[in-house]
Amino acid sequence: MQQTITQKTQELSVANQRLQQEISERKLIATKLNSFTQQVDTIFESLPDIVLIINEEKNIQIAPTKAISWNVDDTNLLDLMIQEFFHEDTEETWFALARQVLETQETTNFDYSLRINEQEIWFSAKISPFTESSVVWVARDITARQQAEEALRESEERYRELFEKSADGIVFTDIEGRFLNCNASYQRMLGYSLLELQQKTFSEITPSKWHSMEAEIVEKQIIAKGYTDTYKKEYIRKDGTVFPIEISAYCQKNQAGQPERMWAIVRDISDAVAAATQRQLAEQETHLLLSTTQAITHAGDIKSALGSILGLICQYIGWDFAEAWIPAADGTLKYTTHWCKTPHEPSFTTKDKSFICDSRLRSDFGAVRLNSESLPHVEADSRLSRQYFNTFEAFRQASETFAFAPGVGLPGRIWSSKQPEWMGDIADTTDPIFYRTQLAINAGLRAGFGVPIVDNNQVLAVMVFFKCSPSVRQWRVVELVSAIAAQLSALIGRKQAEQALQASQRRYQTLIEASPVFIFHADASGNCVYANQRMSELLGISVEESLNSGWASSLHPDDRDRIFTQWSETVAAKEPFKSEYRFLRPDGKVTWVIGQGLPEKGPDGEVIGYIGTITDISDRKQAEAALRDSEQRYRMLFESMD
Template sequence: MSREGAWGVSEKKPSPKRKTHRVSASATSKDGQRAEQALRESEAWFSWLFQASPLSITVSRIRDGYIVDVNNAFLRLMGYSREAVIGRTAIELGILVDPGDRERAVRAVREQGAILDFPLQVRTNDGQVRDLLCSLVEIQVADEPCVLAMSQDVTGRKRAEATLRESEERLRTLIGDVDAIVWEASATTWQFSFVSGRAEAILGYPVEQWTTEPDFWANHIYPDDREHAVAFCAKATAEARDHEFAYRMVAKDGRAVWLHDVVRVITDSEGKTQQLRGIMVDITERQRAEQEIRLLFRLLLSITQAMSEAPDFNSALEVALCKVCKATGWEFGEAWVPGPDGQALVCASSCHADREGLEEFRRFSREMTFPLEIGLPGRVWASQQPEWIEDVSAADPAIFPRAAGAAEAGLKAALGVPLAIDGQVLAVLDFFLSQPREEDRRMVEVVSAVAAQLGEVVQRKRAEEALRESEERFRLLAENAQDVIFRYRLTEPIGYEYISPAGSTMSGYAIEEFYADPDFGHKIIHPDDLAAFDEMNTRLLSGPVELRWVRKDGSTVWTEQRNVSVYGENGNLIAIEGIVRDVTERKRAEEALRRAREELEGKVERALLRRNPYGLTFRELTVLHLVAAGRADKQIAAELGISPLTVHKHVSNILAKMNAASRTEAGMRALREGLLD
């Protein structure tokens, strides 16, 4: 570079292998000022291009790599000042990521003279690694062989290309991993241009067959679905509308495979359809599961309705057995339930096809019981898990004690399932086929699902039966009880829901009169007790409350009533249940006792007024009267309404004050001395 900052460019005679450019500070021609002027202008123009170029440009000596000059684009790219790089090498500055790149570049330039698109990685002053594409040419600077390198920063493009490659690889991996058929086809011919590898795994046909046969898709649709599927897709494609639909295709092995096809319609700028892209998902298992769910729903609905109409628990089990056998193809079914002692299972019911030998097997089984862990029913009872036996007729008697009987009846495959709820086995259901069969997991799942749902139905049926028995016992108890038992409903229609026959005996009115009049219970209350009756009902008192009933003949009956409030699920009061007891005789006895006590107390008061030499209290004189009459402590306690212990203390005080040795002596002395009337 000249002092004026301008370059002179000349070429020396090129070698056969390379083209070398010469840059000097003197003109190549000395023919005059005009040539010199032209040279200066050329150098100035080259210098301007050197500095103005958007490409990074460096000039370095071939022999030692010292940097002769750099342009502004280089300084901006690398982050150095001009002073920091001039006279130093790229290796010294740590610019080359791979120092070996300099030797390779120099060798290529010396051999070829110029190189295009030489890849190079450099490190900037702040440590960033950049990707460059360099054009290299050998030049002469002041008769020194140099390399002029013009570099384009392609870091962004390289990264974009790497990202694109990674994205494409991820897409290929994703498509390969998707358990579905990803496809692309012509919107006009429907011939596939791309099909993912899962196509062969799902349907068995090689990918090449999909893409080479023009009508592959339509030709392999299941016959019953072909017309609808083709018409549906054609209409949606013509309307440039994305669509999805389900249909069956015939696999290479003849299976019908259900596919859910989601289709994207690709159009051009004018809205014309160009391509179809989609994904076919194998939904065969889902379709089968949905069919099984529908079967189970219909079966359970049928069983539940039939069981609700069955008269008792065992009949309900038989209904369930027959329904399951008919729906799933089993030829013999039986239900085993815990016996009365809960130690073994007994056969509660059975159902079988109309075939020779099965009735005998049924009778034979009815006579057997199975403790825990014994036989198929006992093992299922213990494990609460289903169990499958491929051939019971050939099984070890320790595994299936009825093997001989099953062989005579022609029974082979067997399945036992528990019918349980909340960890309690209500029954064990056994099913049999006339052919041996390996375990059918789907059949096990279907029957187990039915059994799981039936658990609640069977429990409800058993509860209903227990409730009926309980209600019958209650009815017999209520109808034979001397007390009146009633339930008064507080929701519409308000009135007596139940009143036992004793209500008629106690009131003299017919039971029908209670049911006919909601206020009948109020009307038979004695007028003086109406306030107490109303308070009991208003304040929901549980009692006991004493009330008088006015009988039909006008006589009065003393009653003692106890109530219980009954609340519904929402917390509202819905009924009153109660017991009414006839206490007339007790009231009469209490009245007689009261009169006797008053008479006794009168005698004592009179005795106190006459004389009381022993200083006996009023209560002690009362006790002394009863002692003299021959009463025991318990009798005295009952008459006076005090405890026997209190009576004993009074007697002890009396003996001490009278200095008497016994109760008899105290009583005799009291009579003799006129202490008692």
């Protein structure tokens, strides 16, 4: 009996030791679980999106993302969004979306905006099934995208208005001369419809005596230089009558730099004797508008664009010096860039398309680079040229030290009033009307005027122009420059929005690459379109090797068929993908993971791919295995005691 008691005591002691060991192992598992929870919380805190969990009882849980502390004008956006869920005007609509997702078990998107004072913040929400009775509402700020799209729409409307309402014909052809598109003026000019023209080439509506000349122009000017000098020829109308036209043609190249198509501005000059001057001005202004628009569109930044625009306008109106002032963060106008005309600067005419200075004279911001090395070599009056540059350079350097408050000085008054202003003779102007009177006189500048660039009642920039002789107010010049400023305001606003959007996209891409989570984007066939660096580290292969079907080579052979089958079934059902499986790295290491992805659907509702994450659950799997072993040992122990 005593021997039996001793034996049982020893067995209980061993069992107790094992129990203590298992308790320690469970504590370790709990510690790891707590660490994983903290990592998840850290990931949530770094997310820029608002994430809400909404159930059928209209209870809302807030995920602890970075957006919790998002304030605009001292108003918390998250609080404002929660209020909208229970506002009488929006409550039914917003919760109806959640009910719809629960009923259909399909993700839906919803764009909406929140207004704070005069500012409108736009969001794009993706609402997805979360549990059987709740959905997850992920809202992302798309204000910059909305503004860029709105600015683009306004710009395109202006382009369409210019295209359709232009008195001149505007026509587009392929590089072989086959018609692609043209405006109504061009169709009326020839008597053909657009469909009829699209069956022809420009040679077919041109008398044969002009064919050889035009072929040479296409080869030596359009293809070689990218544009033609304005030239004259004749057209044949649909009724057979021949009439004279004046044409300026341009070449558009593809990304490879190869000629792709041509476009031209065509004018009927049958009444040229009576209206030659007016038509010439209209054509030049059309070129100016197109050129300034292109300068904004293709410029790398606002400073570069303004520098080019100042040069284009100065050369067209025949003025000598221009500068741009932009509102700064400290509430003043700061000198940004300038342009000045050399004594030998070509004029802006239809016979000379050299709209901007020689590139050797231009700085990175589109302004003339003023130094002795960059002066053109003109033997006849090189001393005059050097003196001309030096006086403008002194004026520029001094102007860079000025900063104008609203209502102060010429730029400040234009900023404040949002209206153009003219100075006929700077010599008769004193402080506080113009604080740089003596500097301007020393530079030989006598007349000046300024025009604001305004978008949504906000001044984006102030352009100021100077001339070396006194000048009475030229209404046509002011109206033309004001029209250009109005045309450019939306384009500048759009470029600012685009730059903000690009910066946001770069930040988002950086976040994805820096994320500790394994992130992937695959098409419906399971081919990997994108994987971040963490994904590559998990698989033990490079990012490039993991793309397309390369990732599948890392699937554990015992899991491969199951995962492929499950993927196909999930795509067919248009449901979220979720599965646990193993990866086998090239070095032999086996890693347990859980893969989760949400379907990405096309316009027709079909699944075109999945975006998701892969989480390493090896520690959990090891803990579960250890727990199963421990429970089995307990059962065996107690069974033996019985």
